[in-house]
Amino acid sequence: MALWDKLGGGGNIEDRRGMGALGIGGSLVAGIVVLALGYFGISADPALVEQLLVSAGVTGQSESTQTSEFKGQDSYETFASNVIGSSNRYWSKTLSGNTDYQTPRLVLFRNATQSGCGIATSEVGPHYCPLDKTIYLDETFFDVLAERLGGSNGDVAQAYVMAHEVGHHVQNVTGIMERVQNDPAYEQTGSNSLSVRLELQADCYAGLWANSIKDAGVFESDNEIQEAIVAAGDVGFDRIQSTTVSVNSVKWTHGSSAQRIESFNRGWKSGQLSQCSL
Template identity: 55%
Template sequence: MAVWDNLGTAGEVDDRRGISGIALGGGSLVGIVLFLALSFMGVNVDPALLDQLAGTTSSSSLTQNSAQPSEYAGKDAYEKFTSTVLGSTNQYWRSALNTEDKSYKDPRLVLFRDATQSGCGIATTQIGPHYCPNDATIYLDETFFDILRQLGGSNGDVAQAYVIAHEVGHHAQNQLGIMETVQESPGYRSGGEDSLSVKLELQADCFAGLWANSLNDKNVFGPGDIDQAIASAKAVGDDRIQQKSGSTVNPETWTHGSSADRAAAFNKGYETGKLSVCREYL
C-alpha cells in the first residue's frame, strides 16, 4: 500500500454509489472484456455510442434513489482515497500547465455502481472507467478492478490510482486542445497500432507516469508500488485483451496500444517527468 496520507490533497468527488438504480445483468468475463476492448479507459466517448451500449445492457430507464445506503454514506475510505489521488493529479497539472502559461480547470470524479447519468449519455460498469469531455468528468465504478485483476493486472491501490491518473490524462489532453485536434482529424476512428486513437491512449499513460514521477519526493510509493501500475498498464494492452477474450491478436484493430507499448509509455513519463517527452506522442 502506498502512503496516500502523506499527500494531504483533495479533489472534487461526487459519490453516487448506491444511488443509481439500473440493475445490469452480469455478463460473462468474455462479454465484459469485449466491451472493454471497445472502450476501456477510452476517450472515444461519443454520446451516441454510449447510449447504444447502455441500450444493449438494459432497456429500463435510469432511476435515482434519493438516499444513499449506509455502506456508502459519509466520506468512506474509498471516497477519501480517490479524492486524494485526484487532488494530487490536480496539483501536478496546475503546476505543469502553469509553466506553459496555461490555466488548468480541475476535473470532477463520479463514483457509481452499475450505471449513472453522464454528460456523454449513460455511464455503465461495462464501459469501464472513462472520461467524458462534455462535462469534464471521470466516471468510475471500482468493481471494474476485479476484472482488471482477472486480466492479469492488479486491483491494488496503486493500480487504481494509475487508472485515475490515466483518465485525468485525457482531461489534460482536453485542456491542452490535443483531444479536439485529434478527434477532428480524418481517420481518428480507424484503429491500428499507429492510429491516432492509440497515440491518444499512450499519451494518457505517459501523462499518468508524469503524475507518478511528481510524487517521488513525497514518500508515497514503497518498493514494488510502481510495478503494480506497470502490470496494470500491461493488463489492458489490446493484445492481452484480445488473447484473454479468445480473439486473434490483430494489431490492425487496436485502439489503445499493446501491453509493451502501454507499459513503455507509462515508464517514459515516470522516468523523465517531462511533459515535453509525452507531447512527442501527439
C-alpha cells in the same frame, strides 16, 4: 498497499454510490409515477408516492435511505481524493502559463449512472467524458481488479487508471484531443495510429503524475507501479477502455501493454512534459 495518505486530498468528487440505478433518486421516479397517475386522472402527492415506492423497494435508495456505508468519506473516497487532489496540484502547476487548468470532476458510482456522454455502466469501465469534463469510476470494476490481483497492488492499479483518465482530461482542456480527433488520419487504425498515440500519451501523462509524487514516499518500491500497469492490462484494461467507444462515439484503439509501459516510463522517469508529445 501504497501510502496514499501522504499525499493529502482534494478535488471535485461526487459520490453517487449510495444512489439507485443511474444515480436517480426516489423523488425523480416518484415524479414519473405521479405524472403517469395524472394521465389516468388520478392526483397523488409526490412525497407520499416516493415514500411508498421506497418502502416497497421499487426505487432503489432515495437519499434518506442511502446506505450508511457511503455517507461521508469512506476509505475509497479518501483514496480517490488523494489521487485526484495530487494530480490536480501537479497539473495546475505544470500547465500554468499555457492554460488556466480547469480540474476534472470525478464521479464515483456503482453499476450504472448518467454521464454527459450517455449512460455509463460497469461494462464501460472507468472512463472520461470530454463533454462534461468528468471522470467516471465504477467501484465494482475495481472490486474485480483487486480480486484478480489477489489483493496485491490493486490500489496502485486503480491510481494508474485514474491518472490515465486525468491524462485524457488534460488532452481535452489543452485542445490536443479535439485537434487529433478532427484530423482525417484519426480514422486510421494500427499500432502507430493517432488514436493509439492519444492513449499512449495519456499513459505518459500518468507517468508524469507518478513522478510528481515520487518523493512523497507513497510507493513502497520502484517496480510497484509498472507491475500495476501490467496487471491492469492483463485484466483487460484495454478491452474495457475500448468500450469507451460507445460512450464517446469516438473510434478508440489501443497500444499493447509493452507500448503502454514504455510510454508511462517516459513520463515517470523524466518528469518532463516535453517527453510526452503525441
